[in-house]
Amino acid sequence: MASVNESKVLTAKEQLDLKNQRLIRKLLWMLLGSLLFAFALVPIYNVLCSMTGLNGKTQNTATVLAKAKIDNTRWVNVQFTSSVMSGLGWNFYPKTTSVRVHPGQIETVIFVAKNTTNEVVVGQAIPSVTPGIAAANLKKIECFCFIRQSLKPGEERAMPLRFFVSPDLPKDVSDMTLSYSFFPAVK
Amino acid sequence: MSTTTVAHHEEHAEHPTGIMRWLTTTNHKDIGTMYLTFALIMFFVGGAMILGIRAELFKPGLQLMNPEFFNQLIGVHALIMIFAALMPAATGFANWMIPLQIGAPDMALPRLNNWGFWLLPPSAILLTLPFTLALFGIGDGALATGWTFYPPLSIQGGIGVDFAIFAVHLLGISSVLGSINIIVTVFNMRAPGMTLMKMPMFVWGWLITAFLLIATIPVLAGAVTMLLTDRHFGTHFFDAAGGGDPIMFQHLFWFFGHPEVYILLLPVWGFIPQILETFSRKPMYGYKAQVYSFWGVGVLSVVVWAHHFFTSGMPVPALLYFMYSTMAISLPLAVMFFCWIKTMWKGSMSFETPMLFTVGWIILFGIGGLTGLVLADVAADAQYHNSYFIVAHFHYTLFAGGIMGIMAGTYYWLPKMTGHMYNEKLGKLHFWLTAISFNLTFIPQFFLGLAGMPRRIPDYALQFAEFNMISTIAAFTLGLSQLLFVYNIVTCARGGKKATAQVWEGAQGLEWTLPSPPPYHSFTEQPTVK
Numbered sequence: 001m002a003s004v005n006e007s008k009v010l011t012a013k014e015q016l017d018l019k020n021q022r023l024i025r026k027l028l029w030m031l032l033g034s035l036l037f038a039f040a041l042v043p044i045y046n047v048l049c050s051m052t053g054l055n056g057k058t059q060n061t062a063t064v065l066a067k068a069k070i071d072n073t074r075w076v077n078v079q080f081t082s083s084v085m086s087g088l089g090w091n092f093y094p095k096t097t098s099v100r101v102h103p104g105q106i107e108t109v110i111f112v113a114k115n116t117t118n119e120v121v122v123g124q125a126i127p128s129v130t131p132g133i134a135a136a137n138l139k140k141i142e143c144f145c146f147i148r149q150s151l152k153p154g155e156e157r158a159m160p161l162r163f164f165v166s167p168d169l170p171k172d173v174s175d176m177t178l179s180y181s182f183f184p185a186v187k
Numbered sequence: 188m189s190t191t192t193v194a195h196h197e198e199h200a201e202h203p204t205g206i207m208r209w210l211t212t213t214n215h216k217d218i219g220t221m222y223l224t225f226a227l228i229m230f231f232v233g234g235a236m237i238l239g240i241r242a243e244l245f246k247p248g249l250q251l252m253n254p255e256f257f258n259q260l261i262g263v264h265a266l267i268m269i270f271a272a273l274m275p276a277a278t279g280f281a282n283w284m285i286p287l288q289i290g291a292p293d294m295a296l297p298r299l300n301n302w303g304f305w306l307l308p309p310s311a312i313l314l315t316l317p318f319t320l321a322l323f324g325i326g327d328g329a330l331a332t333g334w335t336f337y338p339p340l341s342i343q344g345g346i347g348v349d350f351a352i353f354a355v356h357l358l359g360i361s362s363v364l365g366s367i368n369i370i371v372t373v374f375n376m377r378a379p380g381m382t383l384m385k386m387p388m389f390v391w392g393w394l395i396t397a398f399l400l401i402a403t404i405p406v407l408a409g410a411v412t413m414l415l416t417d418r419h420f421g422t423h424f425f426d427a428a429g430g431g432d433p434i435m436f437q438h439l440f441w442f443f444g445h446p447e448v449y450i451l452l453l454p455v456w457g458f459i460p461q462i463l464e465t466f467s468r469k470p471m472y473g474y475k476a477q478v479y480s481f482w483g484v485g486v487l488s489v490v491v492w493a494h495h496f497f498t499s500g501m502p503v504p505a506l507l508y509f510m511y512s513t514m515a516i517s518l519p520l521a522v523m524f525f526c527w528i529k530t531m532w533k534g535s536m537s538f539e540t541p542m543l544f545t546v547g548w549i550i551l552f553g554i555g556g557l558t559g560l561v562l563a564d565v566a567a568d569a570q571y572h573n574s575y576f577i578v579a580h581f582h583y584t585l586f587a588g589g590i591m592g593i594m595a596g597t598y599y600w601l602p603k604m605t606g607h608m609y610n611e612k613l614g615k616l617h618f619w620l621t622a623i624s625f626n627l628t629f630i631p632q633f634f635l636g637l638a639g640m641p642r643r644i645p646d647y648a649l650q651f652a653e654f655n656m657i658s659t660i661a662a663f664t665l666g667l668s669q670l671l672f673v674y675n676i677v678t679c680a681r682g683g684k685k686a687t688a689q690v691w692e693g694a695q696g697l698e699w700t701l702p703s704p705p706p707y708h709s710f711t712e713q714p715t716v717k
Binding site: 016019020023024027028030031032034035037038039041042045046049085086124126128130131132133181183184185186 | 295296339343363366367370371374375376401402403404405406408409410413421423424426427428429432435438439442500501502503
């Protein structure tokens with residue numbers, strides 16, 4: 001907004017230019033703001049997901065075995081799937097594809113990985129649970145996904161996963177699927 | 188005031204001719220014409236690609252191309268139609284019509300305007316170059332992920348992904364520059380008396396579009412930049428192996444992608460009431476209600492993005508929120524539809540080509556909107572997601588709701604732009620061919636989707652054969668009838684019956700007070716609006 005003083009000195013054209021410059025500056029700030037917002041969404045997303053477990057990420061460290069009571073009145077069906085991402089020459093599959101457990105009951109399942117290439121390959125397994133809401137209730141005591149796995153050429157390894165489903169699993173969840181994707185380990 | 192504008196006028200009276208006129212022009216009409224021509228050319232490039240796809244889908248099995256090439260055509264078709272055809276067409280009309288409609292001599296930032304346009308041809312080349320490079324054995328062709336760039340596929344893809352990322356950067360810069368220009372023009376260049384609440388609906392539509400572009404294009408630019416650094420510089424924004432999350436890309440992409448739908452549609456929604464009031468020969472009904480509805484849709488569009496990936500796994504409360512907020516968009520839209528129908532009600536209507544396109548648009552866009560409500564239903568979406576149902580739905584909104592609206596606007600303003608009347612008979616023929624073949628192309632796709640045919644797949648089960656055959660034949664009819672459109676535009680630009688200043692009997696607004704075609708510098712004397 002041109003002040004009274006300015007309007008005496010400036011022509012109409014110059015006044016308009018000044019007004020335009022001010023508006024452009026504001027719009028450029030808006031632009032910068034939305035670009036920063038895009039990058040700010042990354043940490044916001046991660047914090048939201050780890051707080052709520054919305055995206056099915058399980059904890060990646062061992063749970064200290066709490067005195068979880070076994071809830072004998074309930075059965076939960078836990079299924080296992082596996083996949084290998086491109087760039088990793090492995091075979092990888094669960095030996096058991098599903099188990100039926102009581103919440104609180106500790107169970108062990110075996111996953112098998114085999115290096116089909118002729119060099120040493122390091123991989124990292126990334127877990128994901130469906131439904132996502134149940135991810136926080138899958139407690140791992142021991143898992144091959146806690147560390148990187150290094151396989152020699154042709155080596156086959158049976159890897160254990162010890163876990164239990166915590167008894168505070170939401171009432172309407174009766175089935176859950178735990179999926180592991182093996183990625184080439186990040187250097 | 189008038190003396191200064193006249194002086195300004197004479198200063199620019201001489202302008203270069205030939206190619207230099209177009210390379211260096213800062214005139215809003217020249218730039219508008221370039222945008223519109225570019226959009227028309229790219230409409231045919233994108234159309235040729237989709238006809239390749241329809242030809243492959245004519246019969247079950249693989250006949251014409253391998254699946255990789257099929258996927259490349261699909262992704263590039265979408266990017267070209269959205270970013271290089273529909274958006275530049277809307278920007279072209281903005282350049283041509285906004286200064287005329289608000290009584291301004293030109294756009295506020297004419298040199299920026301020139302740059303905004305000349306960023307487009309390089310980005311179109313970037314998008315399509317990988318096809319040519321592949322012929323010489325460089326790379327494996329264009330982007331093959333679909334236009335949505337979802338990782339992990341896009342992280343694993345070839346150089347086509349990089350080319351598309353840079354093309355999106357350039358296109359984004361171009362749209363953002365155009366938006367800044369439009370906002371500054373609308374806020375600072377209106378004629379005396381032209382208050383915001385007297386602006387034509389098209390100007391309102393573009394003003395909201397411009398704000399949406401400034402708010403969301405940077406998010407897309409950020410997301411594809413993250414993709415680029417994931418691909419080449421060892422970051423792990425979307426790579427689960429390094430702690431990233433591919434689902435996050437979907438959130439970032441659709442935070443841009445859903446407003447983008449309205450970015451494409453809002454300018455067209457502005458055409459509709461203006462054309463309706465002209466050919467109904469009575470003032471539009473509910474101007475204020477329409478302006479507020481535009482804002483309503485604009486604001487709602489940035490808070491509903493996750494309905495594009497209901498099936499990727501979300502907790503029930505989030506699903507319910509995105510379902511209800513998506514359905515809420517139908518409320519302002521219903522207000523608009525009501526206003527548009529009420530504008531025609533008891534008017535003395537005549538059905539010239541623009542009116543035909545507009546009335547057809549209302550019906551077809553209505554179908555697009557209603558099928559969108561079906562998809563917004565979380566329970567139903569699980570069945571329709573990634574099926575041909577969604578393909579049919581968004582072509583009803585973007586081909587009928589977008590491109591047919593642009594065609595209505597083209598026929599409406601073409602006599603104003605060229606100074607000649609177009610061939611009315613050919614125009615009507617073009618409308619009927621387009622409307623009929625469009626429906627015959629996409630109605631079968633609704634049924635295919637309901638029966639379970641997935642999108643983006645080059646082969647299909649035998650049970651889908653008949654509907655695909657109908658769809659392909661109709662798609663070729665649709666494509667070929669667009670040649671009439673080009674013929675009509677070209678002959679109209681070259682000559683024909685002289686158009687009067689008002690052109691249409693019922694036309695109201697500042698652009699119709701200028702002669703047809705308008706002089707190179709629009710308003711030598713600034714008009715006053717009462």
